Amino acid sequence: MHTVRLVAGKGGVGKTTVASALALWEARRGRRVLLVSTDPTGALGQIFPGVGDEAREVAPGLEAVELTRRVVLARWRERFGEEVYRVLRSLLPVEREILDYLEGVPGLEEEFLLSYLLDAEASGRYDRIVWDSAPTAGTLALLEAQA
Secondary structure, X not given: OOEEEEEOOOOOOOHHHHHHHHHHHHHHOOOOEEEEEOOOOOOHHHHOOOOOOOOEEEEOOEEEEEOOHHHHHHHHHHHHHHHHHHHHHHHOOOOOOHHHHHOXXXXXXXXXXXXXXXXXXXXXXXXXXXXXXXXXXXXXXHHHHHO
């Protein structure tokens, strides 16, 4: 059974610490775990030095990744940008700069982040995903985007 565990709350209450401890606990129980941080403070790198925007092993059975807004939007552009541009270009006289504008569309970042989590879960590489979320307001916006 695959599980995504969400650690959420106000900023500065220890979400990253709790998420990291939970992920380590799961890994030490023999599970393959992905720890994903979407907290814009980037504190995960203080616990696991070297964590970046690609999942990498930080302990036996535990991979970690920090997904900042910049990283999420760059991945969206890499995965969908050219297709979106071609469709818009077929309808309107637009240039590639339209993609810069589209990156500000409400919900785009949240939708792509949820897609990342679902892809990771569906990959079969992990038994557990522990998600260290952004502070409450950002997380609520993300969860509303899924509804």
